[in-house]
Amino acid sequence: MPTFKINVNGKVHSVEGEGDMPLLWALRDLLHLTGTKYGCGVGICGACTVLAEGYAKRSCQMTLAEVGEDKIVTIEGLSKNGDHPLQKAWVEHDVPQCGYCQTGQIMRAASLLIQTPKPTDDEIKEAMDSNLCRCGTYVRIFEAVKTAVKESK
Amino acid sequence: MNVTVTRRSFLQIIAGTGASLVLGSFSSVACAGEPKKLAFVPNAFLKIDSDGSITVSITRSDMGQGVRTTFAMLVAEELDADWTKVNVANAPGDSALYGGQGTGGSSSTRSMNKKLRTIGASARLMLIGAAAKKWNVEASTCKTENGKVLSADGKSLTYGELAEAAQAIAVPDAVTLKESSSFKVIGKATKRVDNHDVVTGKAMFAYDVSVEGMLFAVCLRPPAFAATQTAIDDKETRAVPGVIDVIPIPSGIAVIAKNTWAALKGREKLKVTWEGGKTDVTTRMLRADMKQAAIAHKELPVGGKVIEANFELPYLAHAAMESLNALADVREDSAEVWTGSQSPDSAQNSISRVLGLPKEKVTVHNMLLGGGFGRKFTNEWVMEAVNLSKIVKKPIKLLWTRECDMQNDLYRPMSEHAIKASVDDAGNPTGWSHQYIQAPGRGNGEYGSNTYLPYEIPGAAMRGAGVSSPVPTGAWRSVEHGHLIVVNECFIDELAHAAGQDPLAFRLKLIKSPRLKKVVESAAKHAGWGTAMPAGSGRGIACFDGYGSCIAHVVEATVADGEVKITRMVAVVDAGTTINPLGVEAQIQGGFMDGLSTALKAAITIRAGGTAEDNFDRYHWARMSDAPKMEIFIEDSGGAFGGMGEVSYPSAPAAIANAVFAATGKRVRQFPIKVEDLV
Numbered sequence: 059m060p061t062f063k064i065n066v067n068g069k070v071h072s073v074e075g076e077g078d079m080p081l082l083w084a085l086r087d088l089l090h091l092t093g094t095k096y097g098c099g100v101g102i103c104g105a106c107t108v109l110a111e112g113y114a115k116r117s118c119q120m121t122l123a124e125v126g127e128d129k130i131v132t133i134e135g136l137s138k139n140g141d142h143p144l145q146k147a148w149v150e151h152d153v154p155q156c157g158y159c160q161t162g163q164i165m166r167a168a169s170l171l172i173q174t175p176k177p178t179d180d181e182i183k184e185a186m187d188s189n190l191c192r193c194g195t196y197v198r199i200f201e202a203v204k205t206a207v208k209e210s211k
Numbered sequence: 212m213n214v215t216v217t218r219r220s221f222l223q224i225i226a227g228t229g230a231s232l233v234l235g236s237f238s239s240v241a242c243a244g245e246p247k248k249l250a251f252v253p254n255a256f257l258k259i260d261s262d263g264s265i266t267v268s269i270t271r272s273d274m275g276q277g278v279r280t281t282f283a284m285l286v287a288e289e290l291d292a293d294w295t296k297v298n299v300a301n302a303p304g305d306s307a308l309y310g311g312q313g314t315g316g317s318s319s320t321r322s323m324n325k326k327l328r329t330i331g332a333s334a335r336l337m338l339i340g341a342a343a344k345k346w347n348v349e350a351s352t353c354k355t356e357n358g359k360v361l362s363a364d365g366k367s368l369t370y371g372e373l374a375e376a377a378q379a380i381a382v383p384d385a386v387t388l389k390e391s392s393s394f395k396v397i398g399k400a401t402k403r404v405d406n407h408d409v410v411t412g413k414a415m416f417a418y419d420v421s422v423e424g425m426l427f428a429v430c431l432r433p434p435a436f437a438a439t440q441t442a443i444d445d446k447e448t449r450a451v452p453g454v455i456d457v458i459p460i461p462s463g464i465a466v467i468a469k470n471t472w473a474a475l476k477g478r479e480k481l482k483v484t485w486e487g488g489k490t491d492v493t494t495r496m497l498r499a500d501m502k503q504a505a506i507a508h509k510e511l512p513v514g515g516k517v518i519e520a521n522f523e524l525p526y527l528a529h530a531a532m533e534s535l536n537a538l539a540d541v542r543e544d545s546a547e548v549w550t551g552s553q554s555p556d557s558a559q560n561s562i563s564r565v566l567g568l569p570k571e572k573v574t575v576h577n578m579l580l581g582g583g584f585g586r587k588f589t590n591e592w593v594m595e596a597v598n599l600s601k602i603v604k605k606p607i608k609l610l611w612t613r614e615c616d617m618q619n620d621l622y623r624p625m626s627e628h629a630i631k632a633s634v635d636d637a638g639n640p641t642g643w644s645h646q647y648i649q650a651p652g653r654g655n656g657e658y659g660s661n662t663y664l665p666y667e668i669p670g671a672a673m674r675g676a677g678v679s680s681p682v683p684t685g686a687w688r689s690v691e692h693g694h695l696i697v698v699n700e701c702f703i704d705e706l707a708h709a710a711g712q713d714p715l716a717f718r719l720k721l722i723k724s725p726r727l728k729k730v731v732e733s734a735a736k737h738a739g740w741g742t743a744m745p746a747g748s749g750r751g752i753a754c755f756d757g758y759g760s761c762i763a764h765v766v767e768a769t770v771a772d773g774e775v776k777i778t779r780m781v782a783v784v785d786a787g788t789t790i791n792p793l794g795v796e797a798q799i800q801g802g803f804m805d806g807l808s809t810a811l812k813a814a815i816t817i818r819a820g821g822t823a824e825d826n827f828d829r830y831h832w833a834r835m836s837d838a839p840k841m842e843i844f845i846e847d848s849g850g851a852f853g854g855m856g857e858v859s860y861p862s863a864p865a866a867i868a869n870a871v872f873a874a875t876g877k878r879v880r881q882f883p884i885k886v887e888d889l890v
Contacts, residue, residue, distance in 0.1 A: 059452060076452060079472040087427070087470040092419035093412015095581070096471075097532055098613045102827045105532060133412035140411040149406040152793050155801055156275030157409035158532040158581030164410060183836040190827060192532045192582045193275045194804025195797070196835040 067135025104189030114169035263371030274583030289331030293358030304555025304575035317854025435488025435820030533581020621685030700865030749873025760853030806863020
């Protein structure tokens with residue numbers, strides 16, 4: 059089985075897996091980073107969102123071979139103590155219901171804040187529309203992103 | 212009013228727990244043992260450690276409704292605990308220890324609140340007893356506050372300091388629960404106990420659990436319901452690196468592999484011939500059968516005005532974000548399972564029966580559920596994992612992929628409603644006849660003659676019927692109310708229109724329950740009912756009284772550019788006594804998004820005897836930009852704690868449909884609404 063060196067959360071890991079294995083399963087099954095969730099497997103729901111070079115990527119749609127030198131950040135690497143402005147805002151607004159999609163939501167929002175540090179309301183909605191929440195926590199996600207934008211200044 | 216509760220047999224100190232005070236179920240003392248990895252002591256309801264930390268055992272499943280937080284609040288209230296020291300741990304599935312753990316019907320708080328408060332109150336008296344003994348004073352001179360016992364002369368001891376000594380105090384025979392006027396925790400906006408774990412990715416769902424030596428499994432399932440495999444060619448599957456075995460099981464063919472991806476790739480390569488199933492069945496055919504099944508309406512009085520309509524509601528999938536999955540480790544003499552189930556106790560029973568193991572040898576760890584909505588009761592995915600682990604003799608982590616989950620759901624039944632009603636010349640209703648036809652396959656069945664109407668309508672009647680269907684069905688958020696309230700609330704609007712009356716005024720005239728009437732009046736007031744709306748926009752109202760709570764929705768909709776846009780939602784709820792306002796608000800937000808999704812987007816269609824939709828690209832659900840401005844008001848009337856998970860749904864799609872009528876003049880009688888029908 060081939061070995062790939064991938065940079066995840068600031069550390070280079072050697073992972074043994076087929077090159078066509080989606081990053082999602084490499085993270086979860088091989089590196090035991092289970093904060094990245096499986097939702098649809100076809101790039102529609104956003105539950106598996108991670109950052110690749112600061113851009114939101116659906117890890118179910120990016121293969122191990124495609125990762126290359128990209129620096130991957132998962133929810134486990136977003137902050138040391140769970141104190142990223144988005145994580146704090148998520149807690150402050152009591153966003154999670156079941157919680158399953160929220161790590162993907164936060165990573166999507168993290169990408170937005172990197173690319174567009176001062177998003178308009180419409181830009182927030184446009185970006186976050188890529189991520190499905192079956193519990194319907196959208197109103198609170200929206201408010202949490204706005205709070206994090208303010209705190210990030 | 213004080214409520215005095217006599218201790219029932221469930222509560223007793225669990226022996227041999229060292230320096231901690233542990234209150235557990237009476238029947239379980241014999242099997243108190245070492246703490247398990249994921250549940251602090253398998254038979255305990257409450258544990259107070261010498262460092263002051265408090266752990267409340269959560270005996271119902273949390274699928275997002277927040278029961279881990281509410282249950283902890285109920286105990287903390289009566290215990291006078293320091294909330295910052297309160298932790299929760301999910302109880303494993305075991306009805307002998309915890310009673311029934313089935314989580315649904317918005318029943319958790321309603322059925323468990325007295326028990327949980329009694330546990331908190333009992334522990335509090337025991338801690339006071341321990342302190343009084345130390346200080347050599349009368350227990351009645353002591354009080355408690357924020358995790359401490361205080362003496363009349365200013366001494367204080369923390370609960371942690373008293374935990375060991377409290378074990379020597381007898382469990383009180385009776386406790387008096389607090390009056391609502393002295394609640395400090397109940398009614399306080401409290402953030403969810405799991406928030407930090409969720410936002411850091413540490414929250415554990417079943418598929419996040421790993422055990423030594425486990426293998427991964429996915430299944431290929433038949434394209435039509437109840438079809439079976441006749442021939443399997445697994446040569447290419449077995450050649451996929453990482454694939455270990457291919458095992459036919461009653462529900463399909465399992466591919467066992469070293470990781471999820473290898474299992475998925477192996478499944479792709481399976482060549483299977485299927486036989487059986489009712490491959491000629493389609494949604495269209497079932498709909499036609501249902502229309503044929505309509506029975507005669509109850510005769511309506513002669514005179515006045517009669518209106519009549521047919522409503523069509525589709526099958527719905529639950530589509531929880533976390534698809535079904537379980538990890539099972541079956542050994543010769545024991546079995547251990549990790550899953551997210553709405554009935555972990557039933558899972559324990561089934562595993563014990565199937566494996567022929569005594570129940571105490573079967574451990575079912577119930578993890579967080581990534582959504583449930585009624586889907587996660589039946590445990591068939593758990594039994595598949597158990598079966599596979601038994602065959603492979605290794606721990607098996609089974610994933611139902613999104614496609615498996617969506618195409619093998621126990622769907623919210625499709626329904627057909629023939630409904631007819633009359634008003635006299637003065638605009639008063641004189642009759643109502645509702646025929647409720649479902650394609651049940653199995654599941655919901657009929658609902659008798661209950662009209663589910665909160666309105667005073669003389670001679671109102673309901674008749675139910677079913678047609679046969681191979682489509683498996685089950686409970687879906689709010690169960691039958693998701694059909695009946697939606698249709699009733701749409702049709703009462705039509706009747707108001709026929710009577711030439713405002714739909715709000717018409718409802719208020721006919722509503723029997725003063726509680727319901729109050730929330731309807733209030734929602735209309737908050738929403739500015741009766742004020743002008745721009746052309747192409749409209750306001751709709753609907754209400755629901757059930758599960759111990761009352762709710763009214765007012766919705767504003769705009770229909771333009773080939774789109775229905777919901778721009779505003781006002782909801783007023785009376786939950787009796789709200790435990791956590793943040794939780795109630797969250798349920799109303801979420802229930803409304805389900806209402807919006809099912810009013811405007813979602814339907815499951817049956818094609819060739821199976822489900823056509825297999826993922827979120829064709830089974831559409833609301834996204835952030837669909838969410839309107841939401842204004843939610845909790846206006847409790849006091850008294851019993853009402854349910855909330857189901858309460859927030861049924862009137863939402865109806866209020867949307869009524870708003871669409873107000874905007875366009877077109878009545879909605881088919882869900883989801885097709886915008887092309889509105890022009």
